[in-house]
Amino acid sequence: MIALTAARLSGQAPLGVNGLRVEYLSNPVGIDVSRPRFSWRIASDTRNTEQIAYQVQVGLSPSTIGRGSGLLWDSGRIASDASVFVEYAGPALASRTQYYWRVRVWDSNTRASSWSPVAYWETGLTQPGDWTAHWIGPASTPADSLPAPSPLLRRTFQVKSPVASARAYVTSLGLYELHLNGARVGDQLFTPGWTSYNRRLQYQTYDVTALLHPGANAVGAMLGDGWYRGYLGFFGQRNIYGRRLALRLQIDIHYQNGTSERITTDSAWKTAPGPVLASDIYGGESYDARKERAGWAAPGFDDHDWSLVSMLGPPATTLVASTSPPVRRVRTLHPIEVRRLSSGETLFDLGQNFTGWARLVVQGPAGTTITLRYAEVLDRTGDLYTANLRRAGQTDRYTLKGEGEERYEPHFTFHGFRYVAVAGLPGPADTTTITGIAVSSDLAQTGTFETSDSLLNQLQRNIIWGERSNFLDVPTDCPQRDERLGWTGDAQVFSRTAAFNMDVAGFFAKWLADLAADQDSSGIVPWVIPNLFSDSVHFGGTAGWSDAAVIIPWTMYLVYGDRGLLERQYPSMRAWVDYMHRRAGTDLIWRPGWQFGDWLALHSDDPSYPGATTSTDLIATAYLAHSTDLVARAAAVLGKVDEAGRYRSRFRAIRAAFDREFVSGAGRVGENTQTAYALAIAFGLLPDSIVSAAGNRLAGDVQARDVHLTTGFLGTPVLLHTLSGTNHLPLAFALLTQRSYPSWLYPITRGATTMWERWDGIRPDGSFEDAGMNSFNHYAFGAVGDWMYRTIGGIDLDSTAAGYQRSRIAPRVGAGLTGARASLETSYGTLASVWSVAGGQFILDVTIPVNTSSTVTLWGTRVDRVQESGRPVRAGIGIRDVQQRGNDVVVVVGSGQYHFSSPATP
Ligand code: BGC
Numbered sequence: 001m002i003a004l005t006a007a008r009l010s011g012q013a014p015l016g017v018n019g020l021r022v023e024y025l026s027n028p029v030g031i032d033v034s035r036p037r038f039s040w041r042i043a044s045d046t047r048n049t050e051q052i053a054y055q056v057q058v059g060l061s062p063s064t065i066g067r068g069s070g071l072l073w074d075s076g077r078i079a080s081d082a083s084v085f086v087e088y089a090g091p092a093l094a095s096r097t098q099y100y101w102r103v104r105v106w107d108s109n110t111r112a113s114s115w116s117p118v119a120y121w122e123t124g125l126t127q128p129g130d131w132t133a134h135w136i137g138p139a140s141t142p143a144d145s146l147p148a149p150s151p152l153l154r155r156t157f158q159v160k161s162p163v164a165s166a167r168a169y170v171t172s173l174g175l176y177e178l179h180l181n182g183a184r185v186g187d188q189l190f191t192p193g194w195t196s197y198n199r200r201l202q203y204q205t206y207d208v209t210a211l212l213h214p215g216a217n218a219v220g221a222m223l224g225d226g227w228y229r230g231y232l233g234f235f236g237q238r239n240i241y242g243r244r245l246a247l248r249l250q251i252d253i254h255y256q257n258g259t260s261e262r263i264t265t266d267s268a269w270k271t272a273p274g275p276v277l278a279s280d281i282y283g284g285e286s287y288d289a290r291k292e293r294a295g296w297a298a299p300g301f302d303d304h305d306w307s308l309v310s311m312l313g314p315p316a317t318t319l320v321a322s323t324s325p326p327v328r329r330v331r332t333l334h335p336i337e338v339r340r341l342s343s344g345e346t347l348f349d350l351g352q353n354f355t356g357w358a359r360l361v362v363q364g365p366a367g368t369t370i371t372l373r374y375a376e377v378l379d380r381t382g383d384l385y386t387a388n389l390r391r392a393g394q395t396d397r398y399t400l401k402g403e404g405e406e407r408y409e410p411h412f413t414f415h416g417f418r419y420v421a422v423a424g425l426p427g428p429a430d431t432t433t434i435t436g437i438a439v440s441s442d443l444a445q446t447g448t449f450e451t452s453d454s455l456l457n458q459l460q461r462n463i464i465w466g467e468r469s470n471f472l473d474v475p476t477d478c479p480q481r482d483e484r485l486g487w488t489g490d491a492q493v494f495s496r497t498a499a500f501n502m503d504v505a506g507f508f509a510k511w512l513a514d515l516a517a518d519q520d521s522s523g524i525v526p527w528v529i530p531n532l533f534s535d536s537v538h539f540g541g542t543a544g545w546s547d548a549a550v551i552i553p554w555t556m557y558l559v560y561g562d563r564g565l566l567e568r569q570y571p572s573m574r575a576w577v578d579y580m581h582r583r584a585g586t587d588l589i590w591r592p593g594w595q596f597g598d599w600l601a602l603h604s605d606d607p608s609y610p611g612a613t614t615s616t617d618l619i620a621t622a623y624l625a626h627s628t629d630l631v632a633r634a635a636a637v638l639g640k641v642d643e644a645g646r647y648r649s650r651f652r653a654i655r656a657a658f659d660r661e662f663v664s665g666a667g668r669v670g671e672n673t674q675t676a677y678a679l680a681i682a683f684g685l686l687p688d689s690i691v692s693a694a695g696n697r698l699a700g701d702v703q704a705r706d707v708h709l710t711t712g713f714l715g716t717p718v719l720l721h722t723l724s725g726t727n728h729l730p731l732a733f734a735l736l737t738q739r740s741y742p743s744w745l746y747p748i749t750r751g752a753t754t755m756w757e758r759w760d761g762i763r764p765d766g767s768f769e770d771a772g773m774n775s776f777n778h779y780a781f782g783a784v785g786d787w788m789y790r791t792i793g794g795i796d797l798d799s800t801a802a803g804y805q806r807s808r809i810a811p812r813v814g815a816g817l818t819g820a821r822a823s824l825e826t827s828y829g830t831l832a833s834v835w836s837v838a839g840g841q842f843i844l845d846v847t848i849p850v851n852t853s854s855t856v857t858l859w860g861t862r863v864d865r866v867q868e869s870g871r872p873v874r875a876g877i878g879i880r881d882v883q884q885r886g887n888d889v890v891v892v893v894g895s896g897q898y899h900f901s902s903p904a905t906p
Helices: 002-006 062-067 454-470 488-501 505-518 548-560 563-583 616-637 641-662 674-682 688-704 716-725 729-736 780-793
Strands: 015-022 029-031 037-044 051-059 098-107 119-123 135-137 151-159 163-173 175-180 200-207 215-224 246-255 260-264 270-273 276-280 284-288 310-312 318-321 327-333 337-340 346-362 369-375 395-399 406-408 415-423 434-441 447-451 795-797 806-809 819-826 829-838 841-848 853-858 879-885 888-893 896-903
Touching: 015 098, 015 119, 029 163, 029 200, 037 098, 037 829, 051 062, 062 098, 135 151, 163 175, 163 215, 200 505, 215 246, 215 276, 327 346, 346 369, 346 395, 346 454, 395 406, 434 454, 447 454, 447 488, 447 780, 454 488, 454 780, 488 505, 488 548, 488 716, 488 780, 505 548, 505 563, 548 563, 548 616, 563 616, 563 641, 616 641, 616 674, 641 674, 674 688, 674 716, 688 716, 688 729, 716 729, 716 780, 729 780, 780 795, 780 819, 795 819, 795 829, 806 829, 806 841, 841 853, 853 896, 888 896
Parallel strands: 029 119, 200 318, 284 395, 806 853
Antiparallel strands: 015 037, 051 098, 098 119, 135 246, 135 310, 151 215, 151 270, 163 200, 163 246, 175 215, 246 260, 276 284, 327 434, 337 346, 346 406, 346 415, 346 434, 369 395, 369 415, 447 819, 795 806, 819 829, 829 841, 841 896, 853 888, 879 888
């Protein structure tokens, strides 16, 4: 009893439940899942707490649920340790209805929690007849397919009596901004988001209760071209999804007197061009403030000279509720330098490369036009460097109305930049003239990683900024040039790192739905999702890229325990793997012809790096094997025993074929490139007997290049894992901390604040790489973040208990680091590892979430030398098991905090 008290953490309720979520969000409004899944977190003041049972109650009002009576569904006490993605199993849910829920748990120490606070979710328009609004837009003109001023649409309506609640359901062809009674509704940007529009079009649900009032009201929307009909893709196409912008909206008003009413888009709406003269994702926006129509979205505005809207036939698509975190303004940045350029423009340096725009604050005469040009880097003369933007204009133009201080932010465009060159300013500029506004999918940051090495910390910051800049509703390759597309390969290699840094569960669930929607009937996955290349046969089916279909759902399952997503994606995963099988020869080698291969690897045409090209046959066969392996694992998780067996034996057969074709008995793989070894080892394709020889050859190549890498998009993510996994940990550390080109830290020595697309975006001599492909904000090489978290921070999952229900903590010391800290908000709570080496002691503090356990490894020590919380380590008080395994000590712990120390190994 005394010991138990000593292990108590102060200040907490003994056992509590919090962090309630439905699907991927807390208290979501407008979701259309028929059996939503509940997740919760448990807080406990003692170590080693596990849930042994739970009870969920669902009701139609907070008060009935508070009394526990009149419930819609009561799970009763369910003996289970499940606290993540627990499925609702009550009666069918109604459309447009708010449901309240609460949960309580029982733990392994025979305690019961009190009920959690009540949370809710609200269903969207789940029945086919729920949408009654028409599609409306400006009348069709011959110029529909050309850039044009953004239309404003409006109508007034009467609210007859006090409002109890009101919801607006909104979607559009093109982008929309919604206004009610003069106020912007919500803070979401780029709605309705980017999906495979012709198959899945999202709508948003807004609680607009507070924006309505009895009497005259007005609703307005501004539409922009966006991805729907603006320029998109590097072939300069427009109108990929359609030619006409349109809006569909309905506002359901529930009066306090029990009646209700619906306002919809219909023939009563009017339209006129607004002040956005032109807007385009790549090109930027032109805005003439003199053309603003003050009060246009408020009642009382005179719209007699506006045109009537026209009705459009419904587009052939399915409307779906959006459930991934929306895009929002997520950061503001202030200039660190303001100076004049020889062109006369004023240059603002925001100190950080990012995605978004500049907010302009200016005063001057009406009609003055200010031009803002955006770029990521400066050239050697200190001027804006824009050649790498290719055809993306990245230019905003603002024309003043001349009415005192004016503030401007663009509406339907974004830029990738650090520098802004501003022309036409009517007065002197200072650091308040512009402010950088960073926009991104508003994903919760879940990971932290920090070490005693400032360059590694900068690398981590650059990876985070790469993710923030490119996770803008879809995972894009880059945010600046005429691309910004959902490149599958980039997303695939980065997905695990992404899931350390941020909560990407809902984000990827959305994108994977588009991936499955865009996959063709033969299983081919397009290069980019949403797909914008019409002939998918020629723009898809590529090893390492299309494998996103398999690798990302599997990763999301491992990281979040999202079995439902795995189930949903399984047909898509299988279809891709089956496609590859059909393409492979009878010898099970896939020889696909031209492929991206190990994209942007150091090629053999670089005389200083001979032999770094890995054949596409080897890469394609390696991915065929790996994705087959993952489908077998997914089938096993989903209880598809026969299929699991079939894919498992296929995997073995491909592995044998790979070894016959590419591997020598002495451990040589393919062309002897780093990537060939890294893929073969990481994907488990080599006979056990030669893994170590292959690892030595890989290490030998790295050493022969004076500790430098040669890998591209596909080899880089697994390079350090394979080195450290084959007994070359010091070399992996040396490679990570290498500063000279090519290396992860080289760009940082050149001032990089984001990940570069190429190892030598700016060459050692200061010149730029080929402007045709030289992004300074591409996250792919940032996939090394995964190794940093797992190896230096030492936190990892156990794939046999997905979602970190079982974790591993095994931090490694190297490269002269004296300490590191890593933490991750898992679905169960905070998992953390903090270590330091000081005074001859290795100190490790770990935090393990409630309802999980962890295997902690202390390398190179003996049980009798390890202490926990100042006492010799032994089983008891949360410590379930202690073992000496060779030179290492392995301790299995339950939830709680533990403080280990051991003499440091020299
Ligand atoms: C993109 C990449 C992408 C690649 C395909 C590029 O233009 O920026 O990141 O994966 O094409 O090789």
